[in-house]
Amino acid sequence: MTDVYDAATRSRTMAAVKGRDTSPELRLRRAMHSKGLRHRVDVRALPGRPDLVYPRFRAAVFVHGCFWHRHPGCPRATTPATRTDYWLPKFERTRERDARALAELKALGWRAAVIWECALTPRQTPATAETLAAWLATESPALELP
Numbered sequence: 001m002t003d004v005y006d007a008a009t010r011s012r013t014m015a016a017v018k019g020r021d022t023s024p025e026l027r028l029r030r031a032m033h034s035k036g037l038r039h040r041v042d043v044r045a046l047p048g049r050p051d052l053v054y055p056r057f058r059a060a061v062f063v064h065g066c067f068w069h070r071h072p073g074c075p076r077a078t079t080p081a082t083r084t085d086y087w088l089p090k091f092e093r094t095r096e097r098d099a100r101a102l103a104e105l106k107a108l109g110w111r112a113a114v115i116w117e118c119a120l121t122p123r124q125t126p127a128t129a130e131t132l133a134a135w136l137a138t139e140s141p142a143l144e145l146p
Contacts, residue, residue, distance in 0.1 A: 003082070024120035025051050025063040031129035037136065046110065048101025057136045059111040062098070066117045070095055074118055106141065113143035 003010055020042050029052065032039060039061075040053040050060035066076035070091050080087050098114075105112045113135060119128045128145055135143045 020051065022063065022065070022117075024065070024115075024117045027120050027122065027125045028052070028061075028063060028115060028129060028132075031125050032132065035129060035133050037133060047104035047108070048098065050105075050112070054136055057111070058109065059113065059136055060105055061113045061115060061132065062101075063115050063120065064098070064117065068094060069098060069116075071116045071118065074116065076118060102142075111141050111143075113145070115145050119145045 005013065029039070029041070032052070037054065040055065041051070043050060043053045043060075046053065046060055048060075048062065051063045052061040053059070054061070064071065066074040067078065068091075071077045079091075102112050102114075113132060115128060115132065118124075131145060132143070
């Protein structure tokens with residue numbers, strides 16, 4: 001099946017996909033800020049460029065989109081029916097990059113949390129923020145929600 005859009009329209013559409021300040025990320029940032037926890041955003045000096053960084057706790061937080069980062073078992077992590085020869089390697093590279101970033105952060109002595117997009121719906125965000133805040137206060141090396 002061919003694409004329903006011409007190349008220019010498809011390019012414009014894909015260019016509009018955000019890498020930062022996504023709705024789930026903004027929801028989490030607001031919730032954490034309301035708990036009195038201050039963070040840095042998009043710290044490029046750290047591996048993987050975490051979405052939120054808590055230097056005081058030496059913790060980095062990644063907000064992963066279920067589709068792009070392939071959340072296991074999530075209905076949002078669908079695979080496009082067309083051009084699977086393009087999409088499957090792309091998804092695999094993303095997963096490898098994520099694993100490499102987490103390993104590099106750990107080697108640098110940072111703790112890392114991965115929060116999936118599906119855990120940041122408007123209804124679930126307060127509970128997710130509460131769990132994240134509790135994790136920050138511990139010494140636990142990693143957290144993944146849900």
